[in-house]
Structures are given as C-alpha cells and as structure tokens.
Amino acid sequence: MAEVVLMPQLGESVTEGTIGQWLKKVGDTVEKYESLLEVTTDKVNAEVPAPIGGTVSKILAEEGQTVAVGTPICEITASGESSADTAPAAAPAAAKSASAPAAAPSEMAQQPVPETAGSKDLRGRYSPAVRRLAEENHINPDAVTGTGAQGRVTRDDILRAAAAKPLETAQPVSTEPVTRPAPVPPGPPSAPVSAPAAAAAVIDADDEVVPLSSVRKVIADRMMRSKATVPHAWLMMEVDVTSLVALRESLKEEFKAREGVSLTYMPFMLRAVVQALKAVPEMNAQWNGDSIVLKKHVNIGMATATDRGLIVPVIKDADQKNIVGLAKASQDLVKRARSGRLTMDDLTGGTFTVDNTGAIGTVLTYPIINAPEVGIVTMEAIVKRPVVIQDMVAIRSMMNVCISFDHRVVDGAEAGKFIQVIKQNLESIGPSTSLY
Amino acid sequence: MAVMSYLEAIRETLRQEMRHDERIIIYGEDVGVRGGVFRVTEGLQKEFGEDRVIDSPLAEAAIVGTAIGAAVNGLRPVPEIQFADFIFPAINQIVQEAARIRYRSNGAFGVPLVIRAPFGGGVHGALYHSQSVEAFFAHVPGLKVVIPSTPYDAKGLLAAAIQDEDPVLYFEHKAAYRSIKGEVPDERYLIPIGKADLKRTGKDVSIITYGLMVNYALKAAETLEKEGISVEILDLRSIRPLDVEMILETAKRTGKVLIVHEDNLTGGIGGEVSALIAEHALFHLDAPIMRLAGPDVPAMPYSPPLEHAFMVTSDKITEAARKLAKF
Structure with a gap:
C-alpha cells in the first residue's frame, strides 16, 4: 500500500509551499528520513524527509508548483510491498495491514486528467483571457480575489474589477469581446490614477531570458510588498570604531584558537543593536494595521547573501547572548545558510534585521525593511578617514550605520535615538571591554 | 405548420x-x-x-x-x-x-x-x-x-x-x-450547409455539439440555469464544413468551451473544433477547452448498463458543464 506524502506545514501560519526541487524521481528507492524534495516557503529551500523507506511510486506535484499544506505531493511504496501490490489479487490481502482496505489507485493507463479537474491551488495561475483583460484594463490580477475553483481568478473576476474601477479610460467592459476604436475623450485626455502596471521588458533577439527561481520569486514578492506598503524613512550616522578595531586586532588570534570561530565585527554590532532595541522598544515591534505589536523576544535576523539569493536566518533571543555566543550563533547560521542546511525555525520569528552591507565595500546603503518588522540597520565598510577631534585632525577608523524604518510606527526622533545608542555602544568599546 | x-x-x-x-x-x-x-x-x-x-x-x-x-x-x-x-x-x-x-x-x-x-x-x-x-x-x-x-x-x-x-x-x-x-413548415425551405445555429445564449459556458446531443445539452442547460449557470449552446448542424466564425464567436463570448459528441473522443470532431479555438481565440479562453465524448472502446456494448455508461447523457453534460463553469 503506497504511503501518501503530504505537503508539510513548515512553520506556523504557513499555508502553502512551493516545490523547489525533487531530490528523488519516480522509481528511486528512498530510506526513511532521507530527503525527498526541497520546499520553498520562506526564503529557503527546506528539505522534506521521507516518512517511510521504499520506492517513490508517484510524484503528484511538479517543481515550481505551489500547493496548499496537506496536499498530496508524492507516494512511496513501502519496501518489500511493491511485488505484493502488483501480484494477482487471487490471494486476498490476509497477510497485509488491515488498516487500508481501499485499493490503492493502481497504475492503470488512464486518460490524462483534464486540467479543470486538478485539485491544486490555482491562485496565481492566469488563463489567457485573464491576462489579456488584466492588461487591457490595467488591473493587477494578484490584487483580485479569485472566485473560481481553488481560488483561481476568473475572467469574470477581472471584468468585475474593471467595472468597479472608477475613472477608467477603458470603456465599460461587457462580456462581449470588445473591439474598441481609439477612445475619443471629450477634452484633454486626463491620466487616471491607477495602479501602475510593471514596465514590460524589451527582449531583443540575442537576449537571454532566464526564468525566475523560486527563491528569486519569493524575494521579488517580499521586496515589492515591503516597498509598496511600508513608508520607508532613512537615517545615517557615523560611528568611530577605532577602539573596536584595535580590540579586535588584539584578540582575534587568541579568540580563534580558543573559541574555534573567527572574531568579526558582527557580534559587536549585534550587541549594540540589542541594547538599542532595549532602549527603544518601539523598534522591536510590528505594524498591525490599527495597532502596534511590541515584541517581547529580541530575535535578530541577519541578511545573508548565498548563491541561491538573499536569505535572513534569525538569532533567537539575541539579548541573552554575550559576544562569544553571538559570534558562534551568527557564524553557524551563515555557514548553514550558504550550504542550504537551515531549518524553518532558523528562518522565522525575526523581530529586527541587521545587514552587513560593508562586507561588499559599501559606505552607504538604503535597505528595504523586512516587513512586518519596523527597522533594518546596516553596518557599512570600516574606512580610515581624517576626522576632527578636539580641534585636531586625526586618522580614525570610521563606520557608517544606516537605518530604514517604518515611519508609521516610529518617527525620526525614536529612530535617531535608536541609532545613537548603537553609536554610543560601539564607541564606548575599549581595550578592557569583556567579550563575555 | x-x-x-x-x-x-x-x-x-x-x-x-x-x-x-x-x-x-x-x-x-x-x-x-x-x-x-x-x-x-x-x-x-x-x-x-x-x-x-x-x-x-x-x-x-x-x-x-x-x-x-x-x-x-x-x-x-x-x-x-x-x-x-x-x-x-x-x-x-x-x-x-x-x-x-x-x-x-x-x-x-x-x-x-x-x-x-x-x-x-x-x-x-x-x-x-x-x-x-x-x-x-x-x-x-x-x-x-x-x-x-x-x-x-x-x-x-x-x-x-x-x-x-x-x-x-x-x-x-x-x-x-x-x-x-x-x-x-409545410412549404419548402433550405438551411445552408455550413451554418451553425445558436440554440441558446448564455454567458458562463459554451457547449458546442451536434445532432441528438444538442437536445441533451439543452436539457442540461435548463438544469444548470436553476443553479445560476448560464449556458450557451451552438448546434454545428454540419461538421464539414464547420462554421468557424460562429465557433470562435461563442468561444470568445464565454471563454469556456465544452465540446460534446457521442462519437469516441480520440480523433473525433471535438479535437478539430478545439484546435480551431486554440489557434484563433486563445486570448479569450478562461479555462482549458473541455471535451465530453464516447469512450475510446471498440464498440457500443449490448449490456444495458454498459451501453448507458458509454452514452453521453444529459446528466453527464450537466456535470461537465458545471465543473467548467466553476473553474
């Protein structure tokens, strides 16, 4: 009897997952707990283990397909049972498990199931009619509620949305296919306020068109949503990290030998951010429409570049760790992020984000907030610059810290205070600062 | 008359x-x-x-x-x-x-x-x-x-x-x-060959069919109307030549097409109608073109239950059109 593998729930409030990559094909044998496939839900490909050992007999969801949690995605025939399944049914299944009386749908040749009969989630899949009408009426189908099967946006949904749109230059759309002459508006053609459609790419003959990876799609969607829905404001402050640089230089050899990980600037920054979040709790919060949610845990996400794209693993309860703990936790996460070994737990629950953009040499960036968080800070490249101290010019190691914040939740005063705490914390580090 | x-x-x-x-x-x-x-x-x-x-x-x-x-x-x-x-x-x-x-x-x-x-x-x-x-x-x-x-x-x-x-x-x-x-009518009249007949107008689903099945489809449309599903029915009347113009018109109007015939599915006229729509009305389609036809078995069985299972019935048309309407 084949075991049906369902799309797992890879994190609370996760309702669907996208099949990233099948690691096993039909006919492959698989050990119990061996990875079957990768599923993309957040910004990662999480691997789904096989619930039983056996042979993959059916794959029910294709790569790139997004299915609801609980949807069957493949079937595994338990080891040693495959022959029993195909054997003549003369001997009634006296020996086998009594738990599954219903015969498994066998591998009989069948007509392909028409697309209309599928049980997969159809949100985000648009018919040619929907695409055409959406384009003609400047409607983003993503923003339309689908009333069709499995949440599909139907042609009528688009026509309704078009009809509901005020001040539309397009003539009222009927169910009749409209062949319209150029509209002849009385008076100057006024540009209506409407959701701007994305500018289409111009593809020349020798251009290469690369389909989006699932991670790329998630990133694109997140960034779009954050930029379109969160009013970003931005501040920058210069931090004199000369003493921090000196401290690190003096300790790094010994630290590496003793702790087994490198001593970078990241844990110092993380600790400074933790203290700033304690000082300005409104920054450790989330916008909730008609309220603000102040988060009790301090979980700091670290924006991390990987060859699959940007992901943000989270250091849980960062306020309960010292420099050594933060160094180990951050390096562990980065290492696992780059090898694709993060768990869903590593990727969820963040309350604030730190981005070490300086690693690529920038001195000023304008990061996009990881909504629904309220802010994101960057640590920029440390550069030696002449600065004036007590009316004298000195060569100091300087680092810029930038913050993007949700101006609905906090104003410049709070954001400024927040970044000021970071600055004071980093500048107060001296030769005697403890790492523990 | x-x-x-x-x-x-x-x-x-x-x-x-x-x-x-x-x-x-x-x-x-x-x-x-x-x-x-x-x-x-x-x-x-x-x-x-x-x-x-x-x-x-x-x-x-x-x-x-x-x-x-x-x-x-x-x-x-x-x-x-x-x-x-x-x-x-x-x-x-x-x-x-x-x-x-x-x-x-x-x-x-x-x-x-x-x-x-x-x-x-x-x-x-x-x-x-x-x-x-x-x-x-x-x-x-x-x-x-x-x-x-x-x-x-x-x-x-x-x-x-x-x-x-x-x-x-x-x-x-x-x-x-x-x-x-x-x-x-008692008097002589001609119906030009190659002209389809729109038996019924609707806005949700088009059923394209011919012969006896037109009558079954009309019955199905009445049932579906009570459910709030509006069905358009095109009677091809001749399957060669096909009335391409009317086929495309109805397909464009509803965006959802169900083709019905008693003849078996593979190589049946439904495939040709479907191809015409796919070639000339793709951007009006809101659902995959659907066919309901006799099964691909060698012949009509004599056994009454099997014969009934073979035949395209009003109920089967109703069910298929309903599924298409809800897509």
Whole structure:
C-alpha cells in the first residue's frame, strides 16, 4: 500500500509551499528520513524527509508548483510491498495491514486528467483571457480575489474589477469581446490614477531570458510588498570604531584558537543593536494595521547573501547572548545558510534585521525593511578617514550605520535615538571591554 | 405548420423534393416495398414507383458506386445505407470517387449525391447498429457531412443536401427518429450547409455539439440555469464544413468551451473544433477547452448498463458543464 506524502506545514501560519526541487524521481528507492524534495516557503529551500523507506511510486506535484499544506505531493511504496501490490489479487490481502482496505489507485493507463479537474491551488495561475483583460484594463490580477475553483481568478473576476474601477479610460467592459476604436475623450485626455502596471521588458533577439527561481520569486514578492506598503524613512550616522578595531586586532588570534570561530565585527554590532532595541522598544515591534505589536523576544535576523539569493536566518533571543555566543550563533547560521542546511525555525520569528552591507565595500546603503518588522540597520565598510577631534585632525577608523524604518510606527526622533545608542555602544568599546 | 417527428420530417422532405424534381431517386436495402427498416421511406415507392424508389441488393459498394454513376449522368440519387455501421464497404466509392471527381475532372463533373444513414447508439443496437462514423468522413476534402438535431433542421438541411452539386453525407440519429418532435413548415425551405445555429445564449459556458446531443445539452442547460449557470449552446448542424466564425464567436463570448459528441473522443470532431479555438481565440479562453465524448472502446456494448455508461447523457453534460463553469 503506497504511503501518501503530504505537503508539510513548515512553520506556523504557513499555508502553502512551493516545490523547489525533487531530490528523488519516480522509481528511486528512498530510506526513511532521507530527503525527498526541497520546499520553498520562506526564503529557503527546506528539505522534506521521507516518512517511510521504499520506492517513490508517484510524484503528484511538479517543481515550481505551489500547493496548499496537506496536499498530496508524492507516494512511496513501502519496501518489500511493491511485488505484493502488483501480484494477482487471487490471494486476498490476509497477510497485509488491515488498516487500508481501499485499493490503492493502481497504475492503470488512464486518460490524462483534464486540467479543470486538478485539485491544486490555482491562485496565481492566469488563463489567457485573464491576462489579456488584466492588461487591457490595467488591473493587477494578484490584487483580485479569485472566485473560481481553488481560488483561481476568473475572467469574470477581472471584468468585475474593471467595472468597479472608477475613472477608467477603458470603456465599460461587457462580456462581449470588445473591439474598441481609439477612445475619443471629450477634452484633454486626463491620466487616471491607477495602479501602475510593471514596465514590460524589451527582449531583443540575442537576449537571454532566464526564468525566475523560486527563491528569486519569493524575494521579488517580499521586496515589492515591503516597498509598496511600508513608508520607508532613512537615517545615517557615523560611528568611530577605532577602539573596536584595535580590540579586535588584539584578540582575534587568541579568540580563534580558543573559541574555534573567527572574531568579526558582527557580534559587536549585534550587541549594540540589542541594547538599542532595549532602549527603544518601539523598534522591536510590528505594524498591525490599527495597532502596534511590541515584541517581547529580541530575535535578530541577519541578511545573508548565498548563491541561491538573499536569505535572513534569525538569532533567537539575541539579548541573552554575550559576544562569544553571538559570534558562534551568527557564524553557524551563515555557514548553514550558504550550504542550504537551515531549518524553518532558523528562518522565522525575526523581530529586527541587521545587514552587513560593508562586507561588499559599501559606505552607504538604503535597505528595504523586512516587513512586518519596523527597522533594518546596516553596518557599512570600516574606512580610515581624517576626522576632527578636539580641534585636531586625526586618522580614525570610521563606520557608517544606516537605518530604514517604518515611519508609521516610529518617527525620526525614536529612530535617531535608536541609532545613537548603537553609536554610543560601539564607541564606548575599549581595550578592557569583556567579550563575555 | 405541423408537429412532426424527426423521422416524419425526413420522409416528408423526401416526398416534397421528389414531387418537385424528377431527377431524385431513392436507392437502398429494403427502402421500397418495406419502406425502410425504420420506415423512413414508407409509402414513397407507392407514390413514385419502382423506378424512383429502388430496392437494392445487399451491397453497399454497389449502392454508392451506381449512385455516383447516376449522379454524374444527371440524376439526383439519395441512396440510403441501412445502418451507418454498414457504410464501410462503400468507403472506397465515397472517398476515392465521389469526393474527388470534381477535383479530378477539373470541375467538369460533379456528384450531386446524398447518402442518408441512420447512426448512433442508446437503442440497444450493440456493436453493428450503434456506431458513430461521422469523423471518418469529416476528414475528407470534397465531402460534406450534415447531422441535423431537430425536425425543422432535418427538412431544411436535407433539401439543401439534395440541391447541392457535390456529395453530402446526411446522418440521422436513430434515437432521435421518434423521440424528437417539433414544428415543421409545410412549404419548402433550405438551411445552408455550413451554418451553425445558436440554440441558446448564455454567458458562463459554451457547449458546442451536434445532432441528438444538442437536445441533451439543452436539457442540461435548463438544469444548470436553476443553479445560476448560464449556458450557451451552438448546434454545428454540419461538421464539414464547420462554421468557424460562429465557433470562435461563442468561444470568445464565454471563454469556456465544452465540446460534446457521442462519437469516441480520440480523433473525433471535438479535437478539430478545439484546435480551431486554440489557434484563433486563445486570448479569450478562461479555462482549458473541455471535451465530453464516447469512450475510446471498440464498440457500443449490448449490456444495458454498459451501453448507458458509454452514452453521453444529459446528466453527464450537466456535470461537465458545471465543473467548467466553476473553474
């Protein structure tokens, strides 16, 4: 009897997952707990283990397909049972498990199931009619509620949305296919306020068109949503990290030998951010429409570049760790992020984000907030610059810290205070600062 | 205007046209003395004599072959093949000769021939008395294939077929003969071959079909209307030539198309209709084109439950159209 593998729930409030990559094909044998496939839900490909050992007999969801949690995605025939399944049914299944009386749908040749009969989630899949009408009426189908099967946006949904749109230059759309002459508006053609459609790419003959990876799609969607829905404001402050640089230089050899990980600037920054979040709790919060949610845990996400794209693993309860703990936790996460070994737990629950953009040499960036968080800070490249101290010019190691914040939740005063705490914390580090 | 059955409409049209045109002859197995196994030609031999209503030998190739010769030489033969299932011995005459003579003779000769044949299942006819054969002939350039769905259309299309200068296959569904009734005008009229008929307008789903299935689809549409699903029905009336314009119009109007025929799915006319829509109306489609057809099994079974399972019914059409509407 084949075991049906369902799309797992890879994190609370996760309702669907996208099949990233099948690691096993039909006919492959698989050990119990061996990875079957990768599923993309957040910004990662999480691997789904096989619930039983056996042979993959059916794959029910294709790569790139997004299915609801609980949807069957493949079937595994338990080891040693495959022959029993195909054997003549003369001997009634006296020996086998009594738990599954219903015969498994066998591998009989069948007509392909028409697309209309599928049980997969159809949100985000648009018919040619929907695409055409959406384009003609400047409607983003993503923003339309689908009333069709499995949440599909139907042609009528688009026509309704078009009809509901005020001040539309397009003539009222009927169910009749409209062949319209150029509209002849009385008076100057006024540009209506409407959701701007994305500018289409111009593809020349020798251009290469690369389909989006699932991670790329998630990133694109997140960034779009954050930029379109969160009013970003931005501040920058210069931090004199000369003493921090000196401290690190003096300790790094010994630290590496003793702790087994490198001593970078990241844990110092993380600790400074933790203290700033304690000082300005409104920054450790989330916008909730008609309220603000102040988060009790301090979980700091670290924006991390990987060859699959940007992901943000989270250091849980960062306020309960010292420099050594933060160094180990951050390096562990980065290492696992780059090898694709993060768990869903590593990727969820963040309350604030730190981005070490300086690693690529920038001195000023304008990061996009990881909504629904309220802010994101960057640590920029440390550069030696002449600065004036007590009316004298000195060569100091300087680092810029930038913050993007949700101006609905906090104003410049709070954001400024927040970044000021970071600055004071980093500048107060001296030769005697403890790492523990 | 009289209410007639589908069968009576065919008989009266034959009678009316024969009175009008002496060149028309009827030719086939048992069509004379017996009046045909379904009684379509009953009384015609009495009225028009043995020279015009001729009992033929049991030889379909000869029936069609001699009819082709008669047609080329100036008569208007309307031979009957007793069951469409028996048309295959004549297929060489129909496809190789009748369909091609105009082309082969560079237009010098035509074959004004109408081959009538009862077809279709659901009448406990089993393997050799239930087949749908229209797709074989719809494939052939030079032939016209007509399948009326109502007594009114049966008359207008048969008259048009008889007056056509080229060969026409005229298929009559056996289950329609006595079950389908309707008003038929007394006077002569023609329905042009190649013009579909919009039986019903709707906005959610288009059902494209022909023959007996039109009646089943209309019943399904009534059921669905009560559920708030608005169904449009296009009766093709002829499957070669197809009324491409009306097919595309209805497909564009609703964006959802269900094609229905009793003939089995693979290679059936539904595939051709579907291809036309996909080629010319893609950007109006809101759902995959759907086909409901007889299953791809060798023949109609005799066992009543199996025969019922084979047949496309009103319930099956209702279910398919509902699914498509909800997509």
